Amino acid sequence: MFKFVRARNFFSQLKLNKKFLIMYIFGVILPLVITDAVLFSSVYDAELSNQRNYRKNAIDAYSNHLQSILQYDANIATAIDLNKDLNSFIDTDYDIPYGYFNSYVYTVSTSFFATLSDINQDRLVIYSDNESMMSGHYFHNIKEAYSEQWYERFVKTDASEAVYAYYDDDPVVLTTDRDRFIYVRKMENAKSALKLTRIITIEHKMTRIYDELKEIPTNCKMYLTCGDYVIYPTGKDAEDFQQVVTKSSFSPYITVENVNMYDNTFTIYAVTEDLTILKVVREHILITVLIILFTLILPILLLKLLERSITDRITILGKAFGEGGSEYFQPIKEINGSDEISELMHNYNRIVEINNELTNTIYKDKLREQESDLARKNAELLALQSQINPHFLFNALESIRMHSILKGENETAEMVQRLAVMERQNVEWHEDSVTIAEEEGFIEAYLQLQSYRFGDRISFDIDIDDDCKNILIPKLTMVTFVENACIHGIESKASQGWIFVRVYKEEGNIIFEVEDTGDGMEVKDVVQLKNKMNSVTIDAVKKAKHVGILNACLRIKMMYKDAAKFTIESEKGIGMTVIITIPEDKIIRAQTEVENA
Structure with missing residues (x-):
């Protein structure tokens, strides 16, 4: 009796599709397979007897x-x-x-x-x-x-x-x-x-x-x-x-x-030739097809139709209940059939109607509370952004200063022009988020300035898929990782180095990569930095001495609601790669002019 109760509890925990699957296997497929196996074995033995004759x-x-x-x-x-x-x-x-x-x-x-x-x-x-x-x-x-x-x-x-x-x-x-x-x-x-x-x-x-x-x-x-x-x-x-x-x-x-x-x-x-089941099947192909059709395929199809008629409507009903996290329950628009499940769906629609009326009475209060929370988060983002802008400006000016000391002032005008591009973009961005295409222009201007500083020691390549250029990210985040690659990667290495910036799709994700062939990091430092990037908070940024990388990680996580994952691949003396992975279904894209219209 105890075993029976345990078995009943076990089946009660399974979803309907798994229950039907168990029924298919042990109630239909397995008996039919055994029956067909015995039948084919008899045919096989008969063929062996014929061969002996x-x-x-x-x-x-x-x-x-x-x-x-x-x-x-x-x-x-x-x-x-x-x-x-x-x-x-x-x-x-x-x-x-x-x-x-x-x-x-x-x-x-x-x-x-x-x-x-x-x-x-x-x-x-x-x-x-x-x-x-x-x-x-x-x-x-x-x-x-x-x-x-x-x-x-x-x-x-x-x-x-x-x-x-x-x-x-x-x-x-x-x-x-x-x-x-x-x-x-x-x-x-x-x-x-x-x-x-x-x-x-x-x-x-x-x-x-x-x-x-x-x-x-x-x-x-x-x-x-x-x-x-x-x-x-x-x-x-x-x-x-x-x-x-x-x-x-x-x-x-x-x-x-x-x-x-x-x-x-x-x-x-x-x-005589070796006799296999496959040869027997080929010699009796018509009988084999009929046996499989009437003893295996048709019963499975009929049971599958029965399963779909039950599970599909149960799934619709379950999804309808699962959408209760929003302010309003959505009624089921199309109800087929007249059995117990259909009656349950009609009762659900009546409950939804009553619930939505009650929800309207408290919706406005909840909306005001959400607006307050949003304003608080925007204030935090603006505070983080204000820490970054001088950070880049000082580094750019330092590059111009170093170049003037080493080379004279022949190319100063061009460097100032690059700096003007960076400052102009910084002034024109009125929102915290920009497209990848806009960020790409800033990255290229920054790397051009760094090439004046490092000369032949630095080369770079930017490769962004066209389908990814309208993706929105917090401004100045990608260039933060590029700056880190220049300062901590290329600058510490005497030989020539490369910086690669890539954005592409892969297996349902959008991948951001910033790679340098600089000096790299020790394994323990990589693990420590990776943990900080994935668990960053506003308090951690405020306490950190160097806010650049952590600031960028926090803003990305806040924009994509913790869907972003950060990975670091590095080997001492070889280089370092920062990889940001965001599921494509979480990505926010800039609206085109047609969509805005």
């Missing part, structure tokens, strides 16, 4: 074809073994070669011996140890087979027939194909009067075997081996065979079957 059928096809070739060879060998004329011909002891030749021609022509095999694809040879026979064409002395691999393997077995496939590294006849596929059988049906050893061999060209296997239709990749010898495929097609052998022990996409034929074992590999 494809591989089994392909192996059976290869096995049957190989069996048919060897059975045909066995039938030919049986026909030869039972042919009396051939047995008589082989079993005769010939006195002279001429007699053997006449008997050979007669036997071959009358026994249809030449028609038993395809001379273009097969090679039929009968070996015997009849020394009176001449070796040639169909008949050879058995001594010629002694060094053949098939003979060496055949005589070691007790089998009457066998088949061998191998690569002949050292063929007896150099013109013979090195890829050998040969059927071997002893002639034992007719007894030899001379007690001769007789062996029938039928050798097939490997190209024939390859072409016939290639024509067998399969839905998978096939490999046929005899021991270590790969019969099919050959060349580049067999390069990945070793990988197949390695994977065959664990891969669900490879089927291996050993087929015993005629005292030898052939191994057939059937390989």
